[in-house]
Structures are given as C-alpha cells and as structure tokens.
Amino acid sequence: xxxxxxxxxxxxxxxxxxxxxxxxxxxxxxxxxxxxxxxxxxxxxxxxxxxxxxxxxxxxxxxxxxxxxxxxxxxxxxxxxxxxxxxxxxxxxxxxxxxxxxxxxxxxxxxxxxxxxxxxxxxxxxxxxxxxxxxxx
Amino acid sequence: xxxxxxxxxxxxxxxxxxxxxxxxxxxxxxxxxxxxxxxxxxxxxxxxxxxxxxxxxxxxxxxxxxxxxxxxxxxxxxxxxxxxxxxxxxxxxxxxxxxxxxxxxxxxxxxxxxxxxxxxxxxxxxxxxxxxxxxxxxxxxxxxxxxxxxxxxxxxxxxxxxxxxxxxxxxxxxxxxxxxxxxxxxxxxxxxxxxxxxxxxxxxxxxxxxxxxxxxxxxxxxxxxxxxxxxxxxxxxxxxxxxxxxxxxxxxxxxxxxxxxxxxxxxxxxxxxxxxxxxxxxxxxxxxxxxxxxxxxxxxxxxxxxxxxxxxxxxxxxxxxxxxxxxxxxxxxxxxxxxxxxxxxxxxxxxxxxxxxxxxxxxxxxxxxxxxxxxxxxxxxxxxxxxxxxxxxxxxxxxxxxxxxxxxxxxxxxxxxxxxxxxxxxxxxxxxxxxxxxxxxxxxxxxxxxxxxxxxxxxxxxxxxxxxxxxxxxxxxxxxxxxxxxxxxxxxxxxxxxxxxxxxxxxxxxxxxxxxxxxxxxxxxxxxxxxxxxxxxxxxxxxxxxxxxxxxxxxxxxxxxxxxxxxxxxxxxxxxxxxxxxxxxxxxxxxxxxxxxxxxxxxxxxxxxxxxxxxxxxxxxxxxxxxxxxxxxxxxxxxxxxxxxxxxxxxxxxxxxxxxxxxxxxxxxxxxxxxxxx
Numbered sequence: 041x042x043x044x045x046x047x048x049x050x051x052x053x054x055x056x057x058x059x060x061x062x063x064x065x066x067x068x069x070x071x072x073x074x075x076x077x078x079x080x081x082x083x084x085x086x087x088x089x090x091x092x093x094x095x096x097x098x099x100x101x102x103x104x105x106x107x108x109x110x111x112x113x114x115x116x117x118x119x120x121x122x123x124x125x126x127x128x129x130x131x132x133x134x135x136x137x138x139x140x141x142x143x144x145x146x147x148x149x150x151x152x153x154x155x156x157x158x159x160x161x162x163x164x165x166x167x168x169x170x171x172x173x174x175x176x177x
Numbered sequence: 178x179x180x181x182x183x184x185x186x187x188x189x190x191x192x193x194x195x196x197x198x199x200x201x202x203x204x205x206x207x208x209x210x211x212x213x214x215x216x217x218x219x220x221x222x223x224x225x226x227x228x229x230x231x232x233x234x235x236x237x238x239x240x241x242x243x244x245x246x247x248x249x250x251x252x253x254x255x256x257x258x259x260x261x262x263x264x265x266x267x268x269x270x271x272x273x274x275x276x277x278x279x280x281x282x283x284x285x286x287x288x289x290x291x292x293x294x295x296x297x298x299x300x301x302x303x304x305x306x307x308x309x310x311x312x313x314x315x316x317x318x319x320x321x322x323x324x325x326x327x328x329x330x331x332x333x334x335x336x337x338x339x340x341x342x343x344x345x346x347x348x349x350x351x352x353x354x355x356x357x358x359x360x361x362x363x364x365x366x367x368x369x370x371x372x373x374x375x376x377x378x379x380x381x382x383x384x385x386x387x388x389x390x391x392x393x394x395x396x397x398x399x400x401x402x403x404x405x406x407x408x409x410x411x412x413x414x415x416x417x418x419x420x421x422x423x424x425x426x427x428x429x430x431x432x433x434x435x436x437x438x439x440x441x442x443x444x445x446x447x448x449x450x451x452x453x454x455x456x457x458x459x460x461x462x463x464x465x466x467x468x469x470x471x472x473x474x475x476x477x478x479x480x481x482x483x484x485x486x487x488x489x490x491x492x493x494x495x496x497x498x499x500x501x502x503x504x505x506x507x508x509x510x511x512x513x514x515x516x517x518x519x520x521x522x523x524x525x526x527x528x529x530x531x532x533x534x535x536x537x538x539x540x541x542x543x544x545x546x547x548x549x550x551x552x553x554x555x556x557x558x559x560x561x562x563x564x565x566x567x568x569x570x571x572x573x574x575x576x577x578x579x580x581x582x583x584x585x586x587x588x589x590x591x592x593x594x595x596x597x598x599x600x601x602x603x604x605x606x607x608x609x610x611x612x613x614x615x616x617x618x619x620x621x622x623x624x625x626x627x628x629x630x631x632x633x634x635x636x637x638x639x640x641x642x643x644x645x646x647x648x649x650x651x652x653x654x655x656x657x658x659x660x661x662x663x664x665x666x667x668x669x670x671x672x673x674x675x676x677x678x679x680x681x682x683x684x685x686x687x688x689x690x691x692x693x694x695x696x697x698x699x700x701x702x703x704x705x706x707x708x709x710x711x712x713x714x715x716x717x718x719x720x721x722x723x724x725x726x727x728x729x730x731x732x733x734x735x736x737x738x739x740x741x742x743x744x745x746x747x748x749x750x751x752x753x754x755x756x757x758x759x760x761x762x763x764x765x766x767x768x769x770x771x772x773x774x775x776x777x778x779x780x781x782x783x784x785x786x787x788x789x790x791x792x793x794x795x796x797x798x799x800x801x802x803x804x805x806x807x808x809x810x811x812x813x814x815x816x817x818x819x820x821x822x823x824x825x826x827x828x829x830x831x832x833x834x835x836x837x838x839x840x841x842x843x844x845x846x847x848x849x850x851x852x853x854x855x
Contacts, residue, residue, distance in 0.1 A: 057652040147684030149655035
C-alpha cells in the first residue's frame with residue numbers, strides 16, 4: 041500500500057473525483073465529516089497528507105484545522121484545503137489557521153488532476169518540495 | 178413884495194387873460210396880449226391902458242403879484258422883467274436879485290437845454306405855449322422838479338414882448354408818479370412770473386382787459402382775447418354750466434368767484450384753470466369790475482386724479498384681499514380696517530372698536546406672544562389664530578410695515594392679516610403626507626436593500642452551489658472519456674466532449690457571476706490613483722497586446738479618488754475591450770485621456786478605432802451577459818462592462834459609451850477627483 045492520504049469530504053462524488061485525480065495507485069482514506077477526521081487522526085498513525093473540505097456538517101474544515109494545529113502530536117502534518125469556495129474570507133481564514141495550501145476545486149477535471157498531482161509530489165512522494173511550497177505559498 | 182409889476186423897459190403892461198391856463202394834454206390856444214403901442218410898463222401909477230380901467234389894472238397887478246403860482250415876465254434879452262412873490266419864494270431870491278441874474282443860472286445844469294428850442298418857436302410865433310418839466314436850483318442850492326408852462330406876451334402886431342413862465346414845483350408829484358410806475362412794473366412782472374392770467378372785466382361794457390401769462394398758458398395774445406362770450410365759449414362744454422352758475426352767484430353777491438374749469442387753449446387742448454376773481458362794486462353797491470386771475474392747474478388736477486385713482490385701487494385691493502387691511506396711526510392710536518373685517522371675519526362695520534386692543538382680543542391666547550412681536554419696530558410678520566364672529570378659529574398671516582412720520586403725519590403701521598386657514602390645512606396635510614411618504618420610501622428602501630442583499634446572497638449561493646454538481650458532470654464525463662474512450666464510437670466521443678465543454682463553459686459563467694457578486698460586496702478603499710499609470714501597467718501586462726500593432730496614446734490625467742484594485746478591473750476591462758474590438762485593424766489606435774470638470778470630478782475617456790457598435794443598442798452595453806456582437810466573432814462573457822458599471826457606480830460615478838459601427842467606440846467615466854479623498 042502506498043502512503044496514505046486522508047480525504048475529508050462529505051460529498052462522495054467529490055471524493056471519487058479526487059481519488060481519480062490523485063491516481064489509482066495511492067491509498068486514499070475517506071472520512072465524511074470533521075468529527076470523523078479528528079477521530080481518525082487521534083486513533084491511527086497520521087497520513088502523509090490531509091485534503092480537507094471546508095463546508096461540512098458537524099465539525100467543519102476550519103474546526104479540524106484549528107484542532108490539528110494545536111495538537112503537538114500532529115505537528116508538521118501537511119493539510120491542504122480543497123474547497124469549492126473562492127471567497128477571499130475563507131481563503132484568508134484557512135491560511136491563518138495553518139493550512140499549507142488552499143486549492144479551489146476547479147471546474148475541469150484536468151486542472152484538478154494537475155493540481156493534485158503537484159500536491160502528491162510535494163507532500164506524499166516527497167519530491168519537488170521546495171518548488172511546490174513556492175507554488176502554493 | 179408890494180412893488181408894482183413892471184415891464185423890463187419900465188412900461189406898464191396890460192395883460193388880458195382869458196380863461197384858465199392850458200391843462201395837461203389840452204392844446205387850447207392861449208395868448209396874453211398887450212397893446213403894441215403901449216408905452217413900457219413903469220409901475221402901476223404910470224400904467225395906462227385904454228382896454229383896462231386904471232383901478233382894475235392895479236387889481237390885475239396884485240393878482241399877478243400875489244397869485245399862488247410862480248410867474249415871471251422874461252424880456253427878449255432873457256432877463257427877468259418881473260416876477261411875483263410865489264416866484265421869489267420858490268427860488269428864495271428877491272425880485273431885484275432875480276433881475277440881476279442870468280436866467281439859466283437858476284436852471285439845473287443838466288436841464289439847461291430843456292425847452293430852449295420850443296421857447297424860440299414861441300417867440301417866433303410858431304408855437305402857442307411851451308410845456309416842459311425840468312429841474313431848477315434854489316438859492317440854497319437845492320434842486321426841485323418843476324412843470325413849466327411858458328406863454329408869450331405879444332404886442333398888437335404879434336411881436337413877442339415877453340415870455341411868461343409859470344412854474345409849479347412837482348417834485349413830490351413826480352416821485353409819486355415814478356413810484357406808481359415802479360409798482361406797475363413790479364406788478365406786471367409778478368403776474369408774469371406767477372404764470373397767471375390777469376383779467377379785468379367790465380360787466381356794463383363787456384370790455385375785458387387781459388394781461389399776464391396769456392400766451393404761455395392759453396396760447397392767445399392779450400389783444401386776441403375778448404369779453405364774456407369769448408370767455409364762456411372757451412370753457413369746456415361740460416364745465417360751462419357750473420362756471421356760469423359760479424359767475425352768476427358772484428354777481429348776485431357782488432363777491433368772490435372761485436371756479437375750476439377747462440379752458441380751450443388756442444391750439445385746441447384743454448387746460449385746467451383755477452379762476453379766482455373778485456367784484457369791485459360802485460358806490461351804490463353794483464358790480465362794476467370783475468378782477469381775477471386764471472392759474473394753470475392741469476398738473477395739480479392730474480396729480481389729484483392719480484391720487485384718487487390710487488386710492489380707489491387701494492380700496493379695491495383692500496376689498497378683494499382675503500383678509501383685513503389695516504392702518505394703525507401710532508400717533509392717535511386709531512386703527513382703520515378694510516371691509517375684510519366683515520367679509521372674512523364676520524364682524525359688522527363698527528362692531529370692533531378702532532383700537533389695536535379690539536383686534537388683540539380676538540387672538541387665540543396661545544398665539545398672543547407672536548402677535549406682540551408685531552408691535553411697531555419689531556418683527557413684521559407672524560402667523561396666529563383669530564376668532565371669527567361665529568366662534569371658529571381662523572389662521573391669519575399678518576404682515577405689516579411701518580411708515581415713518583412724514584408731512585406732519587405720525588408714523589403708521591400698515592399691514593394685512595390674511596386668512597391662511599385653508600393653506601395651512603393644506604400645508605399640514607402636505608407635511609403629513611410627506612412624512613408618510615418618507616416613511617414609506619424608507620420602508621421600501623429597506624425592503625429593497627434587503628432584497629438586494631438577498632439577491633446577492635442568492636446569486637452567490639446559486640453560482641457556488643451549482644458548481645459542485647456541475648463539477649461532477651464535467652468530472653465524471655471526463656472520467657468516462659478516459660475509461661471508455663477507446664471503446665466509444667466517434668459520435669459517442671463527441672457527445673462526451675460536448676458534455677465536458679458545455680459544463681466547463683457553464684462553470685466559467687458561474688465564475689463570472691461570482692466575480693461580479695464579489696465586486697458588489699468588496700469594501701471600497703479609496704486612494705489617490707493615477708489612472709494613466711495604472712493603464713500603462715495594465716497594457717504592459719496584457720498578453721493580448723503582444724503580437725499586435727497598437728498605437729497607444731495614454732495621456733496624463735488628473736488623479737481620481739478610487740479603489741486601485743477596482744479601478745484596475747475597470748481599466749483592464751475597457752482597455753481589454755478596446756484591444757479586442759480593434760483586432761481586425763492592422764494598426765489599432767487606443768487612447769486614454771482625461772480632464773478635471775468644474776465640479777471637481779474627473780472625466781476619463783477610453784477610445785478606440787475598432788468595430789464600434791450601433792448606438793441603438795447602447796442601453797444594453799452595460800447589462801450582464803449582454804453582447805452586442807455574435808458570440809463567435811469576439812470572445813467574451815458579457816460581464817466586463819457590467820463589472821465596469823458596478824464599480825463606477827460604487828464610486829459614485831457614471832459611465833457612458835458611444836460609438837458607431839465601424840468607427841470605434843468611446844467610453845467615458847466620471848469619477849470623484851482626488852482632492853475629495855482625505
């Protein structure tokens with residue numbers, strides 16, 4: 041099994057598209073809401089990357105971000121926000137809470153695949169990290 | 178002196194005096210004749226005359242000697258042969274002294290020529306007598322005026338033996354005459370100066386003497402004017418009866434005539450004259466002469482008529498005004514009120530006392546302080562309530578103005594209290610209506626703002642929420658294409674392509690809507706912005722400009738107060754459009770210019786020489802998703818100008834576009850000038 045990506049999204053179709061865009065060889069673990077995500081992070085070894093949706097029932101993406109960044113055990117865990125919201129307020133808030141990157145879900149699948157491919161190379165495969173940081177900062 | 182009269186040669190003379198001496202103005206011949214053969218007169222005793230008995234001769238001599246009129250006999254050698262006592266007394270010399278003097282020595286030096294020629298003629302017999310006035314010198318050196326009548330004493334053959342002057346002192350008479358002449362002159366001058374016509378009518382003879390300013394006032398020379406018939410005939414027909422009556426009454430009473438009538442000027446005009454005359458009566462009390470003056474009073478009559486007309490107008494105006502006009506004499510405290518007091522306020526004439534307090538008593542107690550402000554010298558305008566006779570309260574608007582004392586009149590307060598009850602009611606209603614309207618507008622505005630916000634939120638959420646399913650459509654269509662791509666026939670592959678492309682296109686439209694919505698909600702951060710510099714940056718960065726030949730003309734423009742981010746969007750859109758619609762030009766011309774307007778705003782103008790547009794579609798220019806050109810011809814979403822308009826409106830500015838097909842387009846922005854941003 042390849043190194044795991046934790047995908048937090050309440051929309052299964054969205055999750056399926058992300059999974060497809062990331063490539064079939066990567067283990068993607070899906071949780072359907074923030075509470076489930078927090079439980080997973082608490083109980084099992086951390087994944088290589090968290091892809092976090094913002095608007096969800098229960099604890100939302102912001103809550104998850106805030107908890108992750110105050111948990112010393114999860115220090116250094118890369119969290120990338122993957123949201124359909126392009127509102128500046130949401131972007132600023134997420135970055136302020138410690139998101140490593142903010143990706144607006146693009147309309148075209150190719151764009152999604154390209155963006156997620158870069159993320160995989162940066163945080164999952166561990167290559168091209170510096171270039172990716174520059175891209176997403 | 179009792180000496181007998183003697184002739185110069187000593188012979189006694191006989192004089193025959195028939196009748197009185199000649200009188201002024203009469204030319205009755207008179208001569209004093211002595212018999213030519215008579216011996217020279219030597220004295221009474223020696224005188225002998227066949228014509229005059231001796232005793233009578235002595236009497237004549239005494240008469241001569243003692244008569245009251247100064248007389249003398251002058252011989253041809255111009256010496257006094259004899260002079261009577263009156264003569265001696267007149268000059269102050271005795272007869273003997275007189276005899277030794279030259280005659281002319283006693284004549285005033287300036288008058289020595291007077292009568293000389295006449296006396297010569299008298300002597301020659303070509304003249305019967307001489308009548309002159311001249312001055313003489315008395316013994317004491319004083320001068321007197323004298324009337325001198327000189328007769329000749331002739332011999333039977335007509336030879337002049339003596340001349341005989343009779344001298345009368347007329348100094349006083351002459352002074353009186355001169356005084357009378359002076360007075361007459363003064364009087365005539367005064368009449369002329371007073372511009373009056375003087376007349377003197379004799380009712381018995383119907384002779385009228387006219388004098389004074391006849392020609393100036395009536396156009397006639399005095400001699401052209403006649404008696405009663407002329408006078409009455411010259412009076413205006415409408416005034417004749419009254420004038421005649423006044424004259425008859427004056428005659429009956431032998432008194433004064435006072436009349437005012439129109440007199441026809443010689444040129445036909447009518448002149449208003451005032452006639453003041455008085456009858457002079459004779460000893461029996463009958464009217465003998467009517468003496469009077471005519472004065473031109475046209476100006477006065479006109480002024481009086483105008484005054485009456487103004488008064489009439491004032492009265493009419495006071496009667497039609499919807500209120501009461503009043504005049505408060507501040508000297509006597511009396512108040513005059515127009516008929517409006519009855520018509521508008523219901524009080525019968527005389528029902529209210531003519532005092533200020535009578536009105537004050539009608540005023541609503543709450544409003545008294547306002548009325549008191551109307552006291553003389555204070556405010557001149559107040560609105561208050563007054564009780565109608567029937568108990569209703571009427572609102573009045575009282576406006577007064579104080580007239581200063583003039584011509585002996587005390588100062589007055591003149592004003593009008595106008596019934597404004599209806600207007601006030603209307604005003605109050607209008608005010609209530611305005612308040613209601615304002616409230617309604619505020620409510621409606623709040624509703625609109627709410628609705629607008631809702632719409633914004635709706636737009637946002639629709640465009641946002643539509644994205645997810647759309648993304649799924651696009652995403653899964655893409656996955657389908659990847660997975661089944663090889664196995665799909667060409668037609669099916671095209672279907673999948675259409676699904677992918679259309680959903681992508683719809684996504685782009687949603688993005689534009691989101692962007693527009695964001696523009697509406699973004700906070701404005703006004704700064705001083707140099708639009709020309711901003712335009713240069715945009716042009717430098719625009720990839721569409723590369724590979725194109727464009728003649729940019731970006732002129733310096735006055736700074737504007739704008740949000741730089743938003744203004745960048747505006748200019749990028751306008752310049753982008755210019756670039757886009759000039760694509761077919763080999764060399765495109767795109768310009769930005771600007772100027773400051775009088776009101777401090779700045780006008781920016783972006784123009785191009787591209788395909789332009791038809792002005793009849795100008796109203797659609799700034800609509801969302803509106804496109805004036807076919808979709809295939811020029812790329813675009815139809816959101817750019819809508820964004821421009823939103824942003825400009827948020828800045829409180831305006832944007833307009835004008836153009837013509839094939840002749841380019843010009844977009845004009847008006848934005849607040851930079852001076853207005855702090």
